[in-house]
Amino acid sequence: MSGGDAPPETGSGRPAVLDGADPSVIEEGGTAAQSEPSPYRKIIHVDMDAFYASVEQRDNPELRGKPVAVGGSAARGVVAAASYEARAFGVRSALPSVTAKRKCPDLIFVPPRFDVYRAVSAEIRAIFAEHTNLIEPLSLDEAYLDVTENHQGIAVATTIAELIRTRIKAVTGLNASAGISYNKFLAKIASDQNKPNGQFVITPRMGPAFVEALPVKKFHGVGPATAAKMQRLGIETGADLKAKPLSFLQQHFGKSGSWYYWIARGIDERPVEPDRPRKSVGAEDTFATDIFELEAARAELLPLAAKVWRCCEAHGIRGRTVTLKVKYADFQQITRSQTVAVPATDQSEIEAICFALLEQIFPVSKGIRLLGVTLSSLAETSDLGGGQLRLAI
Structure with missing residues (x-):
């Protein structure tokens, strides 16, 4: 989990290829007989629609058709997910609950049930496995599937996507959207x-x-801060990005420059990686105005810690190492970390460590433009044994 400005890890930038795939099979109505074999993969990205909120509306008929937010309604609460009825009012995930309620006075808050979400996600994963073993989950509610070769031998990837979405609806009662490409x-x-x-x-x-016609702010891996920087450099669309030489992008965006160079050309060679081990969980945010005061920085850390903890809950993982990332107005970056004896058992423990690390860098002589929180040294909750874990600092 990230704050949106970190592009995915990439390789050398060559096109994604797999011998024997056929570009016609990812088109609507295409058949394998329409063209000669081509080197393109067939990739499906399945994304559940308002997953947490939809599960709550499915299980409680009184919530259907109403604006629902999954998360805490307390002053320090944060929206974990919002139904489409709530989104119509501008309610989004990671929005402070008080702000969400102000945007939508009739908003109904429901506490998250991550055990239920994980169970439904397992049902969805089983449906994916009916078609391919190449499944890369990104979270409980979305995953990549490589169906270039699939268990049923279906040539048309759009047909597979339709079958998966229909099956998910029949099994779980939930709606899914899908993207199909190479x-x-x-x-x-x-x-x-x-x-x-x-x-x-x-x-x-x-x-x-x-890609050329797409605004760069809609690119996966280009968050608000990077999009704003690109705009200052005269880059607003994929065509603008494509017009910049690799050297220019590397100069202004470092190692991410290569990623931007290739995706501007519609090229992404990353394979679908099943069961990729998660090494860390993190969230970060870049501020419109630099921060100089400790209390203001503490306030900005709260939603970041909440994001990290929601991801831990969703994936059934815990961690022992908390890292605070600080980027100053002059782009100098520092990190401070603390490792505890046993994994944190709730959000407040992560917050307490973050605050302790934050206090070490104050007072500051220059403004803070970015804060980030990362949890590492991860373990699954099923591997931690029974009993109540206590934090040892």
Whole structure:
């Protein structure tokens, strides 16, 4: 989990290829007989629609058709997920609960039930496994699937996506959207095009032009801060990004420059990686105004710690090492870490460590433009044994 400005890890930037795939099979109505074999993969990105909130509306008929937020309604609460009825009022995940209630006075807060969400996610994963073993979960509610070769031998990837979405609806009662393309970057973008309860295809013929027309702020891996920086550099669309040489992008964006260079051309060589071990969970935010005061910094850390803890709950993991990331106005970056004897058992313990680390750097002589929280030294809750774990600092 990230704050949105960190691009995915990338390789050398060569196109994603797999011998024997056929570009026609990711088009609507395409068949394997329509063209010669091509080197393109067939990737599906499945994304559940308002997953947590939809589960709550499914299980409680009184919530259906009403604006629902999963999360705490207390003053320090944060929205974990919002139904589409709530989104119409501008309620989004990570929004402070008090702000969400102000935007939507009739908003109904429901406490999260992560054990239920994990159980439903397991049902969905089983449906994926009916088609392919190449499944890369990104969270409980979304995953990449490589269906270039699949268990049923179905040539058309859009058909597989339709079958998966229909099966998810029948088994769970929930709606899913899907994006189909020849690489992960475009498949993820495609899954947002016809939400909710739809799917969209970006074919190899469409890919480059589609990316050129897309605003860079909609690129996966380009968060608000990076989008603002690109805008200052005259980069607002994929075409603007494509026009910049690799050296320019590396100069201004460091190692991320190569990633931006290739995705501007619709190229993403990352394979679908099943069961990739998670090494850390993190969240960060860049501020519109630099922070100089300790209390203001503490306030900004609260939603970051909440994001990290929600991810831990969702994935059934805990961690022992908390790292605070600080980036100053002059872009100098420092980190401070603390490792505890046993994993943190609730959000307040992560907050307490973050605050202790934060206090070490105050008072500051220059403003803070970014704060981040990362939890590492992870273990699954099932591996931790029974009993109440207590934090030893």
